[in-house]
Amino acid sequence: MAYNFDELIERRNTRSYKWDQVKTLFGDEDILPLWVADMDFYSPPAVRKVIQERAEIGIFGYSFRTPSYLESITNWFKRRHQWTIKSDWIVDVPSVVTTLSLSIDLFTEKGDSVVIQSPVYYPFYDVIKGNGRKIERNPLQMINGRYEMDFAHLETLFAAGAKMMLLCNPHNPGGRVWERETLERLAQLALQYNVIIVSDEIHCDLTFPEHPYTPFASLSEEVANITVTALAATKTFNLPGLHTSFAVISNPSMRAIFDQRVKVLSIHMASHFAQDAVQAAYNESEQWLEDMLVYVKGNMDYAVAYLAEHAPAIKPLLSEGTYLLWLDCRAISEEPAVLKELMHKKAKVAFNEGSMFGVEGAGWLRVNMACPRSILEQALKQFADAIKG
Ligand SMILES: Cc1ncc(COP(=O)(O)O)c(C=O)c1O
Structure with missing residues (x-):
């Protein structure tokens, strides 16, 4: 793979909605954020290059x-x-x-x-x-x-x-x-x-x-x-x-x-x-997309296998597209407040709590898979350990 999606990129203190709002939104700055739908990957190199060139113009007319x-x-x-x-x-x-x-x-x-x-x-x-x-x-x-x-x-x-x-x-x-x-x-x-x-x-x-x-x-x-x-x-x-x-x-x-x-x-x-x-x-970035999709699919497969072994009560819906994994957590609770407490207080992770997508989403959580594998591993481990606890 020509691109390194494993690279850990520090996004804290960049005014990132996903990373820099965790304390405000979820009550603790140590929470791992896998919620709002942006990626913890660099944008394609060709995109970064043209943006740097445009910035160099220095007149933003x-x-x-x-x-x-x-x-x-x-x-x-x-x-x-x-x-x-x-x-x-x-x-x-x-x-x-x-x-x-x-x-x-x-x-x-x-x-x-x-x-x-x-x-x-x-x-x-x-x-x-x-x-x-x-x-x-x-x-x-x-x-x-x-x-x-x-x-x-x-x-x-x-x-x-x-x-x-x-x-x-x-x-x-x-x-x-x-x-x-x-x-x-x-x-x-x-x-x-x-x-x-x-x-x-x-x-x-x-x-x-x-x-x-x-x-x-x-x-x-x-x-x-x-x-x-x-x-x-x-x-x-x-x-x-x-x-x-x-x-x-x-x-x-x-x-x-x-x-x-x-x-x-x-x-x-x-x-x-x-x-x-x-x-x-x-x-210029089609190959980046192809590689990113392979990486995210790998994350999806990893998550599904990990949850089956370590948190079998959670049933993921197999995604056909998007980098979002939708988890059926109803066997644990259908109460949004209970799932929030499990995520934010016990597991120290932030996935999207499902009822924000409508009443039918109560008891579900949405996890953003567009992140380096190590972040996903850590988040799932914290989540599974909290469930076991
Ligand atoms: C289905 C859907 N529509 C729209 C958006 C947001 O698009 P925009 O920021 O261009 O309004 C998202 C972002 O997650 C989305 O999932």
Whole structure:
């Protein structure tokens, strides 16, 4: 492997949300943090190099978006995911959650119902509630150890007048990479009931062999026409602090509305660093991604084997994608407070407590596997020892 993902990089005192907030959030600065979804790995060398070069310019003035930036995106999705995106479908926004929130604001009315499939990434709740819309939950069903969509219930929500659905593809938490057939069934219902799909595909590059990602909007032109896809290079290449993402909207009237609001809010200007970083990521860092995925899969396998031996009451859900492992801890407790006490006070680790993803997540914990193996080993040992204790 050309990259050393075992390297321990000191992130404390770097204003890292993950590392430097543990005392504030979890009560003890010695807690090992494996929670918020960024990686404890250096970003790819090509990305670091262009950022250093941009920093050397020393004048951080306004910059603009170039055709080469757009090409790096369209080429990436064509090459890696066989999805043809036209450059003019791409609207830059600071973050994926911005796209979710703006889409709700622009394409639904106050009081409208927006569907989510819980348990799900917690800002999905915030953007619906914060925009004055109604959350309609279509809880995922656990079938043979995998999450599946409940199409019968979904249809009742669509038939009752839901205007939009926030899809998480691949799904966080649970690491479910939705198959083409599942997405086709969803698309059929959305078309039948005129429901707009806002598809958060930020984890799209983080899938394991045998679980290919299908872009929802790639299913057909008709499906693309009712879809806003929220994408970014930030999760894939560990750049979330650069705050850069893009929406892909092929429907011209929806795109015009979205684009106009982005300009009115004045959040359209390219950041000094972001464009070069995204280009270096998509054009020059594919091997880094391949190696990182192998390393993270190794971490996943290690964790599953370790827990089976040392904490057999904990049942991990096998991740098909994302670098997040979703642990069923219900045999220990379904009480969020009990699991928090176990993590923070006894084990001195911080995983994400599951009820933050919705009531269905109570009794579950989400562990971030994008860290050097030695950190994972230490965290799992502390966790298993605390359970035994
Ligand atoms: C599903 C999902 N969407 C969005 C985000 C955050 O994206 P951004 O920081 O671009 O808003 C995350 C981060 O973990 C995520 O898991």
